[in-house]
Amino acid sequence: MLFTPTVVKNLLKKPATRKYPFEVREPFPKYRGELVIDIDRCIFCSSCERKCPSQCIAVDRDKGTWQCDPYACIYCGYCVDVCPVKCLSMKDVHRKPSTEKTEWIEQGTPPRHKKKETPKDAAPKGTAPVLDKSAAAAEEAAPAATEVAPEAKAEERPAAKDKKKDEKKGKK
Numbered sequence: 001m002l003f004t005p006t007v008v009k010n011l012l013k014k015p016a017t018r019k020y021p022f023e024v025r026e027p028f029p030k031y032r033g034e035l036v037i038d039i040d041r042c043i044f045c046s047s048c049e050r051k052c053p054s055q056c057i058a059v060d061r062d063k064g065t066w067q068c069d070p071y072a073c074i075y076c077g078y079c080v081d082v083c084p085v086k087c088l089s090m091k092d093v094h095r096k097p098s099t100e101k102t103e104w105i106e107q108g109t110p111p112r113h114k115k116k117e118t119p120k121d122a123a124p125k126g127t128a129p130v131l132d133k134s135a136a137a138a139e140e141a142a143p144a145a146t147e148v149a150p151e152a153k154a155e156e157r158p159a160a161k162d163k164k165k166d167e168k169k170g171k172k
């Protein structure tokens with residue numbers, strides 16, 4: 001008895017659902033319907049792969065591939081937000097239904113990193129490495145390791161005096 005008004009109301013109302021794909025609803029603004037990538041702008045940083053909560057993105061920098069499983073994607077849009085070059089976006093369209101799972105792989109060209117040159121690398125083959133002149137000058141200016149420190153000299157002096165006194169006494 002308690003549910004009678006609700007039952008009567010639902011009998012008189014049209015269904016809340018649509019017979020998609022025969023009936024397609026107009027997408028509303030900022031609708032996240034399909035993930036799109038501009039692979040030519042992708043720098044293969046893997047930020048999208050790390051942030052994806054459903055782990056449906058795989059980025060391979062060496063092979064230059066960006067892969068996504070659209071059937072695992074939950075269309076949260078995190079990858080779009082974190083992409084540093086903004087090459088990911090969401091299209092406001094409804095994805096077409098499919099009867100089979102297909103792989104979505106994009107092939108791009110990852111940017112090459114320049115190798116940092118060390119002084120060793122810079123020297124041409126067969127030539128001796130160039131010494132750092134400032135280091136050599138500092139070495140010259142520094143006191144020799146065998147030189148006796150002034151404190152040590154001061155300690156030595158009384159002992160030397162005693163020795164001379166003993167020698168004089170011996171002569172007498």
Ligand code: SF4
Pocket residue numbers: 035051052053054055056057068072073074075076077078079080
């Ligand atoms: S929209 Fe969300 S679930 Fe889909 S690929 Fe991007 S981060 Fe992953």
Ligand code: SF4
Pocket residue numbers: 037041042043044045046047048049059082083084085086087088
């Ligand atoms: S975050 Fe953007 S630039 Fe980085 S791998 Fe993903 S799609 Fe490419």
